[in-house]
Amino acid sequence: MSLVQPRTLPGALELLPREQIAFQRLLDTIRATYERFGFLPVETPVMELAEVLLTKEGGETERQVYFAQSTGDREAGRAPELALRFDLTVPLARYVAQYEHQLAFPFRRYQIQRVYRGERAQRGRFREFYQCDIDIVGKDALPVRYDAELPAVIHHLFTGLGFAGFRIEINNRKLLRGFLAALGIEDGERQKLVLREVDKLDKRGADWLRETLAGQFGVDAPTVDRLLAFVGSRSESYGHAGELLDGLAAAHDHPLLQQGVAELREVLARLADFGVPDSHVRLNFAIARGLDYYTGTVYETVLTDHPEIGSVCSGGRYEDLASHYTKSRLPGVGLSIGATRLFWQLRELGLFRDSESTVQVLIALLDEAQLPEALRLATALREAGINVEAQLEPGKLKNQLKYADRAGIRFVAIPGPDELARGVVAVKDLARQSQFEVAPAELARALEVEIAQARVMPPAGGDAG
């Protein structure tokens, strides 16, 4: 019989246990931070009815959607009526519209789940990946100040994760569109196309953008110059950002641009109030983001020590989230971390090492005779809230230590015959290469102290995240 090669589909990320633990820690931190800021948990099904998921956002999105159907439907030749979600925002829209009368507004929800995209897998680009979304959805209206809260959450989160250098970049699509209109590029479709290219500025450079705008779009040279000067500017501080916005407002009397300027001023002011230092924030007028539903503020976050990673989380403001599902007006602002990509890329850069095991103590077993005592010890430790793995088969101590070392288990309790004869148990700390002995009755207490210390003072190196 020929064997089937065991493999996953391209674009799926599977981890070994110690990597999985590290990833889980990342998700735990994200979840805890979201809850700290008052967001409520929501989960939605992986599959949605296709007609719900594919409202009519249309073309590009639909090409990336996986469809699903029952065997019966497939055999009957019917079109699939189910589809896998490709983000968490569309399901949120459906959710909010569906439960509108049972939810309190502004509705603050977080959602950490996997999404699916049928695109060609590439480095750091997955077909199945985690998104960690936070959104605030208002009823009828949602003041711009909320647009400042989401970056504040990210600032708090990334600081907590120990990412030293990161920067939240902010822009506003009203400002962008107003500016283009002021330059004479007034057609909405044309604006979209121009912004799509502008968005690539940081990746491909000013010369490339100049050529594209002049060549492909036939924009005249003076206009290209003004456009490049604008989208190329970056703020260096809150004060400098204010000056840039003042200059724009004074130079262009377009209403949409004025509105964009006003919104950005408000967002920056509130960010300062949230305690986000301006070393971690800047205006970047080249950020345009997703073409369709963003209408105002847009964000991206980059790790400044590793700009090559690109954006690790992004989002923005949408004026009418659920218009396909309800006549109610539900404006919102949201932001999403691509946790799978973030983890994968940090790991590639060596910034994430394998975590210690979730197993805190391994109880070694040298001879069959000590099995009952080993199991009694394990039970006592578990009752004290310690994660314990007991060796159920006797073996060489060397191999058991090697096993603990590889598995990332820091402490090994050794109730050997010599120790038990003297009324003690040996405890070895593999990280510190030290060893001590305690009475069996004191083992749990002693390990609690050791584990607490290990938590405060991890072995040299520690985790980046």
Add this chain to the structure above:
RNA sequence: GUGGAUGUAGCUCAGUGGUAGAGCACUGGAUUGUGGCUCCAGGUGUCGCGGGUUCGAUCCCCGUCUUCCACCCCA
């Protein structure tokens, strides 16, 4: 979906028209109860798959699949 590359041991890769090698990893031992270091020993391959040229192909040619990169789009 479009275009360009790639494929040799578990991993990273050398190599040659006469059917293959290194490092790492792995296993055992040095050490009869103490991991990471060191030393010694050991095994591993349909050279991606199918066809063609050739006395002979892992090497040359064609096809195919895979993975990677770029585009598109995005976390």
